[in-house]
Amino acid sequence: MAKIKLEYIWLDGYTPLANLRSKTKIIDGDPAKLKLADLPAWGFDGSSTQQAEGKSSDIILKPVALYPDVTRKNAFLVMNETYLHTGEAHPSNSRATIADDANTWFGFEQEYFFWQDGAPLGFPEGGYPSPQGPYYTGVGYKNVGPIARKLVEEHIDLCIAAGINIEGINAEVAKGQWEFQIFGKGSKTAADQMWVARYLLSRLCEPYGIDVEWQCKPVRAPFNQPLDWNGSGMHTNFSTKFLREKGGKEYFEKLMAAFNKYRDEHIAVYGPDNHLRLTGLHETQSIDKFTYGLSDRGASVRMPVNFIKDGYKGYLEDRRPNSAADPYLVAGRIIKTIQTVKV
Ligand code: ADP
Ligand code: MN
Ligand code: MN
Ligand code: MN
Numbered sequence: 445m446a447k448i449k450l451e452y453i454w455l456d457g458y459t460p461l462a463n464l465r466s467k468t469k470i471i472d473g474d475p476a477k478l479k480l481a482d483l484p485a486w487g488f489d490g491s492s493t494q495q496a497e498g499k500s501s502d503i504i505l506k507p508v509a510l511y512p513d514v515t516r517k518n519a520f521l522v523m524n525e526t527y528l529h530t531g532e533a534h535p536s537n538s539r540a541t542i543a544d545d546a547n548t549w550f551g552f553e554q555e556y557f558f559w560q561d562g563a564p565l566g567f568p569e570g571g572y573p574s575p576q577g578p579y580y581t582g583v584g585y586k587n588v589g590p591i592a593r594k595l596v597e598e599h600i601d602l603c604i605a606a607g608i609n610i611e612g613i614n615a616e617v618a619k620g621q622w623e624f625q626i627f628g629k630g631s632k633t634a635a636d637q638m639w640v641a642r643y644l645l646s647r648l649c650e651p652y653g654i655d656v657e658w659q660c661k662p663v664r665a666p667f668n669q670p671l672d673w674n675g676s677g678m679h680t681n682f683s684t685k686f687l688r689e690k691g692g693k694e695y696f697e698k699l700m701a702a703f704n705k706y707r708d709e710h711i712a713v714y715g716p717d718n719h720l721r722l723t724g725l726h727e728t729q730s731i732d733k734f735t736y737g738l739s740d741r742g743a744s745v746r747m748p749v750n751f752i753k754d755g756y757k758g759y760l761e762d763r764r765p766n767s768a769a770d771p772y773l774v775a776g777r778i779i780k781t782i783q784t785v786k787v
Contacts, residue, residue, distance in 0.1 A: 464639065509523040659717065716768055
C-alpha cells in the first residue's frame with residue numbers, strides 16, 4: 445500500500461469561458477494497479493465556481509479519465525464530469541451531452557500565448573516587438589526568447605508521460621505564441637486529453653510568473669489603429685471511417701453542404717469572441733461565410749494537399765474553432781453534423 449495523490453480536475457461554471465479547477469485527494473492503494481473504475485466520486489463547493497447557490501452548494505465529481513502525473517510521487521491526474529445530487533449532469537457539464545463515435549478521429553491544433561505582466565512573453569514593456577515574420581517556427585533568442593522553448597519541451601514530456609497523444613509543437617506567427625497538437629479517437633477521448641494537456645501547461649508555467657492566455661485575440665489594436673498580430677485558433681482536424689476508407693466527391697460535397705447548413709450551430713460552440721479572429725485576414729475566413737478549399741488557409745474548411753488526389757479521402761481541417769473553445773463541444777458538434785449526412 446502507498447499513499448496515492450489524485451488530482452481531480454473539472455471545468456467550472458464561468459461563461460463564456462470555463463476555467464480549469466482542481467484539488468488533490470489522497471487515497472491508499474497500489475499505484476501500479478490503479479484503474480479508473482477504482483476511483484471514488486468526490487465533491488466540491490459549487491458556490492465558489494459559479495456552479496451552485498450557497499445554500500445547496502455540493503457538486504459531485506465523477507471521474508471519467510485517468511493519467512499518470514510524473515511531477516509528483518505516486519500521483520495521477522483525474523478528469524471529471526460534474527453532477528447535481530439529483531443525478532443530473534450539471535448544466536456546465538458539456539461532456540455529458542455531446543455526440544460521440546470512436547470511429548471519428550480528431551486532431552486539435554491548440555494555439556495560445558505565453559503571457560507575462562499584461563503582454564505576450566517577449567513583448568518589450570509598453571510596446572511591440574518587430575513585426576510578425578520570423579517568429580513562426582523560428583529559432584534564436586530574438587525570436588523565441590529565453591524560456592518559452594524550455595516550457596514547451598517540458599510540456600511535451602509531461603503529456604507523453606501522462607499517456608496523452610501529443611503529436612507536435614511549433615512556435616507560431618506572433619511573438620510569444622505557440623501551438624501543440626493532440627490526437628484522439630472519439631470526441632470524449634480526444635477532448636479529455638486536450639483539457640488535461642491545457643491543465644499541464646498552465647500548471648507548468650506557474651513558477652515562472654507566466655500564464656497561458658487562451659483567448660482568441662488577446663493582442664488587439666489600441667485606439668482602433670490597425671495592428672497586424674495573429675489570433676489563436678484550435679484548428680480541428682477530423683476523419684470518419686468512411687472518409688478514411690471510401691470518401692469520394694459526392695459524399696464530400698454532401699458533408700460540406702451540411703457544414704454550411706449548420707454554420708451558426710458550429711460557430712456558437714467554436715469559442716467566444718471569434719468575430720475578432722475570423723475576419724478574413726491572418727489565415728482565416730470571415731465568421732459569416734462558409735467555404736472550403738484545397739490547401740486553402742483562408743477557407744473555413746481546408747482539404748489537405750493530397751485529399752482530392754486521393755479520391756476525396758482522408759481527413760479535413762475545420763479552421764474556425766478558436767483557442768478558447770471547449771473541445772468537447774467542438775468535437776461533439778462535428779459528429780452531430782456528420783451524423784446528418786447519409787453515406
Ligand atoms: P497544420 O499546421 O498544417 O494545419 P498540423 O500538423 O499542426 O497541421 O496538424 C495536423 C493535425 O491533423 C494533427 O493534429 C493530426 O493529429 C491531425 N490528423 C492527421 N491525420 C488525421 C486523421 N486521419 N483524422 C483526424 N486528424 C488527423
Ligand atoms: Mn498546426
Ligand atoms: Mn497553427
Ligand atoms: Mn492547422
